[in-house]
Amino acid sequence: MVDARGLSCPLPVVMVQKEVTKNNPAELEVMVDARVCVENVTRFGKSQGYSVTVEEIDGEYKLLLRK
Amino acid sequence: MNLLIIIAGVTVGIAAVVLTMLGNPANMGFCIACFLRDIAGACRLHQAAVVQYVRPEIVGIVLGSTVMSLFSREFKARAGSSPAVRFVLGACVMIGALVFLGCPLRMVIRMGGGDLNAFVGFVGFAVGILIGIFFLRRGFSLKRSYNAATAEGFALPGFMVLLFIVFLIAPALFAMSSAGPGSKHAPVVIAFVIALAVGALAQKSRLCMVGGMRDVVMFRDFTLLSGFIAVFITVLAGNILLGSFRGFSTYLQPIAHGAQLWNLLGMTAVGWGSVLLGGCPLRQLILAGEGNGDSAVTVFGMIAGAAVAHNFKLAGGAAALKDGVYSVGGIGLNGQIALTVIFGILLLVSVMNLPKEK
Secondary structure, eight states, X not given: OEEOTTOOTTHHXXXXXXXXXXXXXXXXXXXXXXHHHHHHHHHHHHHTTOEEEEEEETTEEEEEEEO | OHHHHHHHHHHHHHHHHHHXXXXXXXXXXXXXHHHHHHHHHHTTSSXXXXXXXXXXXXXXXXXXXXXXXHHTTOOOOEEOSSXXXXXXXXXXXHHHHHHHTSOHHHXXXXXXXXXXXXXXXXXXXXXXXXXXXXXXXXXXXXXXXXXXXXXXXXXXXXXXXXXXXXXXXXXXXXXXOSSSGGGOOOOHHHHHHHHHHHHHHHHHHTXXXXXHHHHHHHHOOOHHHHXXXXXXXXXXXXXXXXXOOOOSBSTTOTTOOOOHHHHHHHHHHHHHHHXXXXXXXXXXXXXXXXXXXXXXXXXXXXXXXXXXXXXXXXXXXXOEEETTXXXXXXXXXXXXXXXXXXXXXXXXXXXXXXXXXX
């Protein structure tokens, strides 16, 4: 799981990129708390061949990246 | 998706050309650094008589972002991500921009106006972004922010509303340029309304002059860069259509100098500092407008930086033709020393915010 809550862009994407490059997970959960980060992580996930689902929980967002 | 950012870029470009047509200084339809510097001057934080005016564009951009983010329920008060360091970085970015004579947005506008000096600045800007990316890839972070009280989120929008109301009611309270760039401005209401639209669109589209190149290099993501390119093409086309384009040249460009080393290094500091901050000066205004207290502190840092730049004679002087003698302009020894110190500060901040070795 990548917890990028409170971090401003591009840091959440950098963290996801690191995880994808290092472990190439089939599934990755990412937590962020700004909609701009949801958009950026989604765009990056899709460019890496992941499908992305987003769930909003109390103003925070749980993204599930799946290959 | 990309369409929105292109629309935002085109709108900013058109707004810049129109505002110049309506009275703003040449190649300065929009300049976040210059306009914050003018506000600093109007509030008598510096005494440079030619750059003092309460620019409604800054107020409009911040409030446009606030309105749009409230409307889309994105407004969120947050703060706590290294605020003091952000203040210092804001000041450093501002001084770098005033050495070059423009923020990244004005750099693009100057490029679209045929100012080749700005292309040199652009090279420096790119170098600065690459240095910033070097540290981002090694884990640089100003650490996380936290949810804050609503008042924190309204700090900068509130300041802007107050500033604008006082300006409208009692303009005599402020210092106002009677000559020079500060004396040239579009009508207040038109500038404010145009900036409101720009702020709203920039908030919605995430337009950022530094993010474009950063995202291409780091993630092969061209989204933000398309906004940057749209501004450039629109301004270039607008200038050609209006007959104000006179080809590309370094010679006697409006409010610009030809000291190329300092054009390059000034924008290197801006690019580097902006990557560390997570966005260009325009983006900082937008983020502050949507409740980000850290960006509000950064904007206050930029205003302080502008005051320092003029009080200590660090800012660039424009090229001029006087009595048939052409002076290339540039910066003095103070500015050169300050920029060197700024690079030291940027390096320190970059290194000290890397992850601790385990």
